[in-house]
Amino acid sequence: MNKAILLFATIGISLCFIVADSKAQKRVTPVVKDVLSPAQNISLSGYLAEKLSGDLNNRILAQDADRLIDAFKPEKRTETRLWQTEFWGKWFTSAVLAYKYQPSERLKLVLDHAVTGLLAQQSPDGYIGNYAPNHRLEEWDIWGRKYCMLGLLAYYSVTKDKKSLTGAMRVADNLMDDLKKQDGIIVTKGNYRGMAAASVLEPICLLYNQTSNKKYLDFALEIVRQWETPEGPQLISKANTNVGQRFEKPKNWYSPEQGQKAYEMMSCYEGLLELYRITGNETYKKAVIATWTNIKETEINIAGSGASTEMWFSGKPIENLPINHYQEVCVTVTWLKLSSQLLRLTGEAKYADEAEKTYYNALLGSLSNNGATWAKYTPLNGQRLPGSEQCGMGLNCCEASGPRGLFLYPLQTVMERKEGVQVNYFAEGTFKFKTLKAQVATLKQTTTYPRSGVIEMVIDMPKAENFEIFLRIPQYSKATKLAVNGQVINDVQRGSYAKISRVWKTGDKITLELDMRGHVVNTGSTAASAAIIRGPIVLARDSRFAGAAITTMMKPYADKDGYINLTEVKNTTGDNILMLYRATFVPEAYTEKGAAGAKLILCDYASAGNGKLSSSFQVWMPQLIKPAEK
Incomplete structure (x- = not known):
């Protein structure tokens, strides 16, 4: 054991759990x-089902797994700086989520082949990677090992095949051994x-959960201790400091001392939540929630994302301006x-609201209409452009990563909780869940949401039973109607769950009618x-549609409360567009009396610039500066 870990392990820290015999490999009880656990089974139809099917068939199943595995072959271990070894794990964890959503023999064979192929490249010392021996632990080497472990553990979660668990353990043991041979310090390895x-x-925390081997817990605690050293990212002590x-x-923007890297920062906080579940240390949970809140308030834009050239930069106040990458x-x-993790942990509506947006x-x-490609960056005003290939792998990080979010969200639509069942999201489909008395019940949603705010939910179950249904009332819905078997339920609070x-x-039958009026934000x-x-949908102008040019100054014609009348328009473009509306705007004019209202077409942001032909789109519409009214 290296000195850093030995020092930490000897500190008298009391943990409120019992560690099982590591040889028994018994799962740890957190x-x-x-608060929430997955439903027993889901089956979607409609809009979301189409998106998932397109990406499953045209991206996940279309991927040449052997090409991803080829990077790990012993003769390819010459790398010194690139990240080829992340692609297998990102793609594979996406495929596992897709399998959980819709199990099939075809997909299972793909998973089996991919795991067998990866494990065949594992060295006797446990290493799976492509870095040259004298460059191990540098740049993206540990990052790649992380994704290998996450993939192997994901496979174990659906198959219980011990070879994948053993493979992940060997990767972890080799990493710990490599660190021991150097200085034991992980926060000085690589960038950011x-x-x-x-x-x-x-994955180290997940390994401890599956094996109860205390060395993994010790390593996890040591990683977090090192975060707070001068060289580290100080993710706990700076939790109340703006992430940007x-x-x-x-x-150098992309450098070892860069501490605002958005993706990697949130990945660390995901791990901290896993460690919180193991230890119950409230400091960990508070740090994650404080950071999540800060990201939401200072970085996340109207479309639900942020970061410029991959870094936090306090960007929310200037999201209407052109922003690089x-x-x-x-x-x-x-x-x-991260939002989904916090939803699962707490059951709170604010995390579901953000995830939905x-x-x-x-x-x-970011997803093409056929589900085959993902745009690397997606501006709020501009064009949707494909990203470039990375590392000679035939795809880029975002094409590998996008499906991980795509297939995660539906799995949390309806979830079980100790009091009954919780409905987080709305989508056409059927959801099976286990009741308090272990009956398997079905909740069927009938809706065209988010085109419509009307959702009907019907229960089907063997025997009548008393339990609670928690139903999310989105923050955006200011005027909500809720009824059970026609009986109205009053005092429904938005931004919470109706119980x-x-x-x-x-x-x-539960009938829910959400307030989907269009409203203007500034x-x-x-x-x-x-x-x-x-509703949850951002609308945009698109150069595909007739009317004034996007560069024309336009003011949305809204009432005193900010609501704007939207009239549905028939789609005649030949492109797959979710929503299409006509709205009235006040154009810039150079006459004393002003100009008459102009009718413009708006579509949903996900469809904007996403047609067969390239087009420009605009979410944020610049407004006239009027010094006389200041």
Whole structure:
């Protein structure tokens, strides 16, 4: 054991759990249990089902797994700086989520082949990677090992095949041994104040959960201790500091001293939540929630993502301005994953509200209509452009990462909790869940959400039973109608869950009508801009549609409360567009009486610029500066 770990292990820290015999490899019972757990089975139809099917068939199943595995072959171990070894794990964990969503023999064979192929490249010392022997632990080497472990553990979660668990353990043991042979310090390895390397915390915690081997817990605790050293990212002590201002701007944007790297930072916090579940240390949870809140308030834009050239930069106040390399898909996915982690842990509506906004706008806005490709960056005003290939792997990090968010979200639509069941999201489909008396019940949602705010939910179950249904009332819905079997439920609070407690029986119907009125939001001080939102959906202008040019100054015509009338328009473009509306705007005019209202077409942000032909789009519409009215 290296000196750093030995020193930490000898400190008299009392942990409120019992460690099982490591040889028994018994699963650890966490000190903190999640409020929510997955439903038994889901089956979607409609809009989301189409998106998932397209990406499954045209991206996940279309991937040549052997090409990803080829990077790990012993003869390829010459790398000194690149990240080829992340691609297998990102793609594979996406494939596992897709399998959990829709199990199939075809996909299972793909998973089996990919794991067998990866494990065949594992060295006798346990190493899986492509770095040259004298460059191990440098740059992205540990990051790649992390994704290998996450993939192997994901496979174990659905198959219980011990070879994948053993393989992950050997990768972890080899990493710990490599660190021991050097100085034992992980936060000085690679870039971004050690955040990329130290994000290995997540699979290390998951390994401890599966094996109860205390060496993994000790390693996890040591990683977190090192975070707080001068060289580290100080993710706990700086939890109340704006994420875009935690460290001075480095001379080299992509450098070891850069402490604002968005994706890697959130990955570390995901691992910290896993460690919180194991130990019950409230400091860990508070640090994650404080940082999540800060990211939401200072970085996350109207579409649910953020970061410029992959770094936090306190960007929310200037989201209406042109921003370089805005909202990378990897950042979008990790923000969605972190929000989903907190939803699962706490059951609180604010995390579901944010995840929904991110999913329908920033994430789906990055996905091509056929599900085959992902845009690396997605501006709020501009064009959707494909990213370039990375590391000679035939794809880039975002194309590998996007499906991880795409297939995670549906799995949390309906979830179980100790009091009954919780409905987090709305989508056409059926959801099976286990009741308090272990019955398997079905909740069927009938809806075209988010086109419509009307959702009907019908219960089907063997015997009548008393339990509670928690139903999310989105923050955006100011006027909500809720009824059970026609009986109105009053005092529904937006931004929370309506709790319905009763004896449920087959045929019981919940009717929910959400407020989907379009409303105008404004941002900017010196240079003001306006945008339009309908429910969770951001709307945009698109150069495909007839009317005034996007460069024309337009003011949305809204009432005193900010609501704007939206008239649905038939789609005649030949492109797959979720929503299409006509709205009235006041154009800039040079006459004393002003100009008559102009009718413009708006579509949902995810569809904007996402047609067969390239087009420009605009979410934030610049507003006239009127010094006379200041």
